[in-house]
Structure formats: structure tokens, C-alpha cells
Amino acid sequence: MILLMTTAPPSNAPWFHGKRLPPLGLMYIAAALEQAGHEVQMLDNYLMQQSTEEVQQLVLKLQPTIVGITCGSATYKKCVETAQVIKQVAPKCKIIVGGWHASYMPESLLETPEIDYAVMGEGEQAITNLAAFIMKEDYIGASNVAGIACRSSSGVIKNEPKFINMDELPFPARHLLPLEKYDRNIEFLKAKPVDIMSISRGCTFNCGFCETKKLWGNINRQFSPQRVIAEVNDLVNKYGTKGIYFINDNFTMRKNQTAELCDLLIKSKLDIEWVCDTRVDLVNQEILEKMASAGCKTIWFGIESGSQKVLDHINRNITLEQIQDAFKMCRKADIQIACSFMLGMPSETREDLMASYRFAEKLDADWCQFNVFIAYPDSPLWREMLETGKYTQLDDFLYSYKTDEFDYDELMRIQKQFFKDYHRAPKRILNRIQREGVLNFAKRRLSLKPVDNAGIA
Ligand code: B12
Structure with missing residues (x-):
């Protein structure tokens, strides 16, 4: 066995x-x-x-x-x-x-x-x-x-890895785990229970903090929309799923396929609520409207920085204008927004960190997370840190950025401060109460703490 x-x-x-x-x-x-x-x-x-x-x-x-x-x-x-x-x-x-x-x-x-x-x-x-x-x-x-x-x-x-034909993969063996022990709920969705699903593998972008190509290659492959619907059906029938968190980095990488999937979800009448992650340059008004009609309640965008200089340095290939436009489009489509920033990426100054906070305030997402950047092995920013010597070593393979202005401890302090300032602003407390109801809000408040460095809510 x-x-x-x-x-x-x-x-x-x-x-x-x-x-x-x-x-x-x-x-x-x-x-x-x-x-x-x-x-x-x-x-x-x-x-x-x-x-x-x-x-x-x-x-x-x-x-x-x-x-x-x-x-x-x-x-x-x-x-x-x-x-x-x-x-x-x-x-x-x-x-x-x-x-x-x-x-x-x-x-x-x-x-x-x-x-x-x-x-x-x-x-x-x-x-x-x-x-x-x-x-x-x-x-x-x-x-x-x-x-x-x-x-x-x-x-x-x-030995060189080979790619699999994804549609041939059986559904994940959820029956082997005690699902009742997991958090089958997520703050971005009212529906419960929520389960996670993956619809694609790989990313064609080249952000400096990521090395996903070592895992999936520099291409993006997706399950066919029909395969995705079959798994959604299986989740609903076997596990009583009402909400889905699509954990992929770029849910809308191929808009034609996203649109086809949305059409199938609408036709299926499964009435699933869902949340997904994507990039701001991979959405437009048309696809967002379709996603909303297919049950998409929230989108998570990785914003990373409010400083264009830093976004360029980390090869994000995204502008601050594109971010603001995507937020406007989501609001128009009635989709809630969650977003995350990384604090302490190579080239960042204290002023850049403050620019991120100001930008977060301006964007005013429904949820906002600030993570201290930890470089993962062999990514371009990891190599840059090792070459420049500007780092604190946190563990065998993990490094955080260090300058004359801040080190890891200071970044952690700033992270906590940003989190507190952002989420304790009266208008956001009111929003949360409105969204969650008084009781749930009170319960959650007790557990409201900065979320992990891996960028997982
Ligand atoms: C969902 C998720 C979680 C979940 C589930 C974790 C899990 N073990 O699967 C939770 C919330 C628990 C979690 C926790 C953590 N996570 Co996490 N997580 C993710 C996320 C968003 C999706 C992972 C996923 O399901 N992918 C889809 C599946 C199909 O791919 P996969 O998991 O990679 O598995 C494939 C291969 O890796 C391989 N494989 C995986 N395991 C095994 C085992 C064997 C024996 C074999 C042969 C092959 C194999 O085959 C799989 C199928 O092809 C990714 C980010 C991302 N976009 O992928 C981060 C990510 C994987 N997590 C990360 C981190 C850092 C963590 C934590 C350390 C966070 C923490 N602060 O404690 C922990 C570690 C947990 C652990 N012991 O594994 C990092 C890993 C970076 C790195 N270089 O290590 C990622 C990449 C996020 C990031 N960018 O920072 N995570």
C-alpha cells in the first residue's frame, strides 16, 4: 500500500x-x-x-x-x-x-x-x-x-518531466481526507460549504518573485470547460458543495474558455457561488459581467505594489492605471474585490511601502492583505538578493529583503500596522458588519490577524 x-x-x-x-x-x-x-x-x-x-x-x-x-x-x-x-x-x-x-x-x-x-x-x-x-x-x-x-x-x-493530458486525470481523491476537519468556508463567499478546485496549470508571465515554470513549464494548460463542470457536479452531488474557490493564479488566462465555462455553469443551474484569482490585465467588462452571472462573487488580485517603479522592477508588466481600471470594472459588474500587496521586495524603499499603503487606501478593496515578501528558491528576485547581499536569512532556503531602512522585523511591524490601519478604519468595519451580519463579524473579529506570508487567505 x-x-x-x-x-x-x-x-x-x-x-x-x-x-x-x-x-x-x-x-x-x-x-x-x-x-x-x-x-x-x-x-x-x-x-x-x-x-x-x-x-x-x-x-x-x-x-x-x-x-x-x-x-x-x-x-x-x-x-x-x-x-x-x-x-x-x-x-x-x-x-x-x-x-x-x-x-x-x-x-x-x-x-x-x-x-x-x-x-x-x-x-x-x-x-x-x-x-x-x-x-x-x-x-x-x-x-x-x-x-x-x-x-x-x-x-x-x-530525468526531464513530461506533461500530462490534463483531461485524463481523475478527480482529486477527496474521499481519502476527513473533509469535515477543514475550513469549508471563506470570507469572500456567503455560501457554505466551500471546496477548492484547480482548472489550470502553469503561467506564461515572468514575475520576478515566482518560479512556477519549474513546476508546470512556461505554458498554461487548462482542463476543458466540460471537465471542470463534471468535477463541479461531482462536488455538489458527493460533498454538498455550495461554493468553490478556484485556486489558480490566472483564472481568466484564456477568456474564450472562461466564457465557455461560465455559460456551462449558468446552463447547469447548479447555483454555485465562487471566487477566483487573476491578474488585472486579464479581465474586461464583458468577461466580468459573464462571470458575475455565472456565480462569481469575488476576485482576488495580486497587486503587489503601489509604486510603478517597484512593479517594473519585479517584472509585473502591469500599470497602476490598469489596476484601477480593473477595480472599476469589477464594481460595475458587482463583483467584490480582495487584493494583496507584498512588502519588502528588492529595490523597495520605505517611501515605496508607504506608496503601497496609500494605493491600497485609494483602491479600497473589500479585503486587503499585506504580506512580507519572502523570496522562494531560484526565482529572479531570490537570485538578486543573494547577488546583492541585501537579505536576512530566515530558514535554509528562505530570505527576506534588508536595506538600511528596514529589515525583516521592521517589515513585520509595518505589515501589522498596515493591516490594523486598513481593517480598523470605521468605514471598513461598517462594510464588514453589513456584509457578514453582526454575529459573524464579532466571531471573526476575534480571529482577525494578519494572514500568512505565502499569500494564502
Ligand atoms: C492551496 C494551497 C495551500 C493549502 C494546501 C497545501 C497543500 N499541501 O496542498 C494550505 C493553505 C494548507 C497551504 C499551506 C502552505 N502553503 Co500553500 N499553496 C496553496 C496554493 C494556493 C495552491 C496549491 C495547489 O493546490 N495547487 C494545485 C495542485 C494540483 O498542485 P500542487 O499542489 O503543486 O501539486 C502538484 C505537484 O506539486 C506535485 N506534488 C505535490 N505534492 C506531491 C507529493 C508527491 C509524493 C509527489 C510525487 C508529487 C507531488 O504533483 C501535484 C499534482 O501534479 C499554492 C499556490 C499555487 N498557485 O499553486 C500555494 C503554495 C504551494 N503554498 C506555499 C506555501 C509557502 C505554503 C505554506 C508553507 C504556508 C505557511 N505559511 O505555512 C504551507 C505549507 C503546507 C504544506 N505542508 O504543504 C507556496 C510554496 C512555495 C515554495 N517554494 O515552497 C505556494 C507556491 C504559494 C506561494 N507562491 O508562496 N497552501
Whole structure:
């Protein structure tokens, strides 16, 4: 059998753990393995936070042939530690690590002898092929699988990943997780329960803070609108879903497909409310009106900075005018707006930070988040920080920007101040009460704190 798991949250870093959302990528992996005939169990330990002893007990009970672990850069240490404690009690089991960090820096994982394989990029096909060889104990075959990295006598082997035909993927294996333990609600939607879905993979833009192409390539692929509707139907029928959060970076990347999807949603009469993320230069009035009629209640835009100089430096390819125009169009279409800014990107000055705050005030989004920028491995801004030496190292692979004017602690202070000033302004408190009702507002106020650095609400 195969055990798939996430690791407990990092304990050493000042992470706020944000919303409890199920690990969608791992559910895709589980579904692909089940389709190939494997028995699969999942432990979302990011949610369950079981101790290493409990994880060992579980492994002893299940006796898995393979354990697959998701690894992000912030959970690298936890991932290594998890692999080590698993191998203590199950030395023969093979450990496969996938996800963001495995895609960027597979070598860093393979330095740990307990980790046998790293999967780079999308994992469904790679792990299914790998599992087939491991089950047959054909380790030469395993080392030739596309998209994997492993140790060999001559160093680390890295096999180029292959792209999957997305419509062939089974629906994520939601049945393997205790969905009732997750936050199936989101502040941007009245409908409950809410589930997350993904409709595309990859982004063709080249923002300096991102390295998504290492995971999905520099192309954008989408599920067909028909496939998306089939999954929405499945969610409604099996899990009682009433709201959906489409977690993709650029929901409206291809407007024709977005329009087709909206038409299908309207025709389906499923009456789903939804929220999506996109870029301000990927919307126009026509598509927004259509999205609104298809149930879109809120759009999340990454604004990043209120300084054109900084937007240009981070290669955002967006102007402050485009941002304001998109906000006007959303309001006209009666779609609420959530947005986020990053504080402390290379080239930023204190005056730029203040420009971001002033711009946020001017935009007056329904929700606004300020995150301290943490550079992720191998992204252009990460390389820039290392080259200029202007950084504070926060963890093995994570850096924040440092200048004579601010360091990480000061950025955290500014973040809290901006958050407080923005959300405690009387007009925004009134808006929230109007939107949420007095009782919900009071409940939420108790939990109102700055959201995590990963940009997840
Ligand atoms: C939803 C989400 C969450 C959810 C669910 C997390 C999860 N484990 O899936 C929650 C809210 C819990 C969360 C938490 C965190 N997240 Co998060 N999250 C996202 C988000 C918005 C979508 C992820 C997603 O579902 N993508 C779609 C699926 C299909 O892709 P996928 O998850 O990448 O999975 C594919 C591959 O990576 C691979 N794969 C993944 N896992 C495995 C495992 C194996 C064994 C194999 C073989 C392959 C494999 O195959 C999958 C299918 O092809 C992304 C941003 C984005 N736009 O992608 C950030 C993102 C992944 N998160 C990020 C971060 C930093 C975090 C946290 C550290 C935040 C925190 N402050 O604590 C934690 C870490 C949680 C953890 N232990 O994994 C960063 C990661 C950056 C990095 N270099 O590591 C991202 C990229 C956001 C960002 N830009 O900063 N997150």
C-alpha cells in the first residue's frame, strides 16, 4: 500500500498557518495511484499535526511499500525529519518526495539518504510509473522514469518531466481526507460549504518573485470547460458543495474558455457561488459581467505594489492605471474585490511601502492583505538578493529583503500596522458588519490577524 502525506507545519519560522485547506496536489496524486490499482491512504499532517511517534505508529500499522511526501521550501526541514523517522521503523519502504521544493531543488532533498526519489513537476504520471517499478523491485526501471531525480553511483540523475493530458486525470481523491476537519468556508463567499478546485496549470508571465515554470513549464494548460463542470457536479452531488474557490493564479488566462465555462455553469443551474484569482490585465467588462452571472462573487488580485517603479522592477508588466481600471470594472459588474500587496521586495524603499499603503487606501478593496515578501528558491528576485547581499536569512532556503531602512522585523511591524490601519478604519468595519451580519463579524473579529506570508487567505 501507499501512504501519502504532508508534514507538520514548520515550527522554527514565524509562519501563520492560514486557512485549513485540503492538499489538492496530493489528492490528485492519490487519485492517479488509485486509478492504477494501488491501495492508498492519506495523512494531512499539516492539518493533523501528529507527533513523530504517532507518524511512526501509523507507518508500523500500515506497513506501506511507498510513502509519498509533499515538500515546500518552508516545510523542507520537517520533510527531511519525517523521512528519517519513517525509515527508522520501516527501513525497506521507499520514500518519494514531490511538490514545490522537490521541483526547484531536488538535489537538496536527495542529500538525505532516507529520501529515495524526488519528483519534479506535476506528479501524477511520474509517481504512478515509479510505483509500478518499485512494486516489481525494478530499481533500474525506476531510475529512468520521466520527471524523477534519484541518486546513482555517478551522482544525481534528473530525468526531464513530461506533461500530462490534463483531461485524463481523475478527480482529486477527496474521499481519502476527513473533509469535515477543514475550513469549508471563506470570507469572500456567503455560501457554505466551500471546496477548492484547480482548472489550470502553469503561467506564461515572468514575475520576478515566482518560479512556477519549474513546476508546470512556461505554458498554461487548462482542463476543458466540460471537465471542470463534471468535477463541479461531482462536488455538489458527493460533498454538498455550495461554493468553490478556484485556486489558480490566472483564472481568466484564456477568456474564450472562461466564457465557455461560465455559460456551462449558468446552463447547469447548479447555483454555485465562487471566487477566483487573476491578474488585472486579464479581465474586461464583458468577461466580468459573464462571470458575475455565472456565480462569481469575488476576485482576488495580486497587486503587489503601489509604486510603478517597484512593479517594473519585479517584472509585473502591469500599470497602476490598469489596476484601477480593473477595480472599476469589477464594481460595475458587482463583483467584490480582495487584493494583496507584498512588502519588502528588492529595490523597495520605505517611501515605496508607504506608496503601497496609500494605493491600497485609494483602491479600497473589500479585503486587503499585506504580506512580507519572502523570496522562494531560484526565482529572479531570490537570485538578486543573494547577488546583492541585501537579505536576512530566515530558514535554509528562505530570505527576506534588508536595506538600511528596514529589515525583516521592521517589515513585520509595518505589515501589522498596515493591516490594523486598513481593517480598523470605521468605514471598513461598517462594510464588514453589513456584509457578514453582526454575529459573524464579532466571531471573526476575534480571529482577525494578519494572514500568512505565502499569500494564502
Ligand atoms: C492551496 C494551497 C495551500 C493549502 C494546501 C497545501 C497543500 N499541501 O496542498 C494550505 C493553505 C494548507 C497551504 C499551506 C502552505 N502553503 Co500553500 N499553496 C496553496 C496554493 C494556493 C495552491 C496549491 C495547489 O493546490 N495547487 C494545485 C495542485 C494540483 O498542485 P500542487 O499542489 O503543486 O501539486 C502538484 C505537484 O506539486 C506535485 N506534488 C505535490 N505534492 C506531491 C507529493 C508527491 C509524493 C509527489 C510525487 C508529487 C507531488 O504533483 C501535484 C499534482 O501534479 C499554492 C499556490 C499555487 N498557485 O499553486 C500555494 C503554495 C504551494 N503554498 C506555499 C506555501 C509557502 C505554503 C505554506 C508553507 C504556508 C505557511 N505559511 O505555512 C504551507 C505549507 C503546507 C504544506 N505542508 O504543504 C507556496 C510554496 C512555495 C515554495 N517554494 O515552497 C505556494 C507556491 C504559494 C506561494 N507562491 O508562496 N497552501
